[in-house]
Amino acid sequence: GQQLNQSPQSMFIQEGEDVSMNCTSSSIFNTWLWYKQDPGEGPVLLIALYKAGELTSNGRLTAQFGITRKDSFLNISASIPSDVGIYFCAGPGQSGAGSYQLTFGKGTKLSVIP
Amino acid sequence: GAVVSQHPSWVICKSGTSVKIECRSLDFQATTMFWYRQFPKQSLMLMATSNEGSKATYEQGVEKDKFLINHASLTLSTLTVTSAHPEDSSFYICSARATSRGWQPQHFGDGTRLSIL
Numbered sequence: 001g002q003q004l005n006q007s008p009q010s011m012f013i014q015e016g017e018d019v020s021m022n023c024t025s026s027s028i029f030n031t032w033l034w035y036k037q038d039p040g041e042g043p044v045l046l047i048a049l050y051k052a053g054e055l056t057s058n059g060r061l062t063a064q065f066g067i068t069r070k071d072s073f074l075n076i077s078a079s080i081p082s083d084v085g086i087y088f089c090a091g092p093g094q095s096g097a098g099s100y101q102l103t104f105g106k107g108t109k110l111s112v113i114p
Numbered sequence: 115g116a117v118v119s120q121h122p123s124w125v126i127c128k129s130g131t132s133v134k135i136e137c138r139s140l141d142f143q144a145t146t147m148f149w150y151r152q153f154p155k156q157s158l159m160l161m162a163t164s165n166e167g168s169k170a171t172y173e174q175g176v177e178k179d180k181f182l183i184n185h186a187s188l189t190l191s192t193l194t195v196t197s198a199h200p201e202d203s204s205f206y207i208c209s210a211r212a213t214s215r216g217w218q219p220q221h222f223g224d225g226t227r228l229s230i231l
Contacts, residue, residue: 033219042120042207042222043158088157092217100146100211102220104157
């Protein structure tokens with residue numbers, strides 16, 4: 001099945017630093033999603049990307065959909081303590097009923113040192 | 115918008131008990147809802163896809179008689195863990211996508227922490 005490789009697995013950064021994480025796939029995705037999960041809560045959608053090459057921002061977050069449609073990155077600028085959490089990339093299935101299902105990366109755990 | 119409510123948020127019960135978890139889309143209609151399980155320090159694993167008015171589709175390795183899913187309306191899906199045992203202890207999360215002709219992202223509930231003693 002489809003797999004998403006997410007890196008890095010974890011990051012420790014100083015408050016105020018910029019962060020970059022990425023997600024790659026061996027197969028093409030038509031949509032890329034980035035979610036953040038706080039401890040004990042469900043994932044919250046941060047950014048959705050629908051078109052190859054698309055660059056989208058949401059506040060201090062910026063994500064891009066790779067031109068090959070096999071990768072995406074998420075950048076966080078000027079990190080703050082509340083950015084702590086696990087960030088997941090996700091993409092839908094290719095066709096049919098499976099196109100509504102999501103495949104998730106293994107997550108990037110972000111720790112911000114005040 | 116796109117709020118999904120999950121209840122209860124935490125359950126502790128004895129082995130052999132059946133536990134029901136509710137997932138509601140509060141401000142949109144959801145033809146399709148999804149149930150995930152997440153073990154500590156791991157990613158979300160899809161258990162089943164719940165379709166309103168029809169049988170759920172289970173992922174390989176998930177016992178349909180163990181994890182009963184009912185999607186009786188466009189805003190409510192329930193997951194019942196029957197005769198739960200300690201190995202069923204996990205974080206269960208539901209999600210819903212809005213009924214639409216086009217592709218819509220999933221929005222997640224806050225999860226249910228299930229602990230079986």
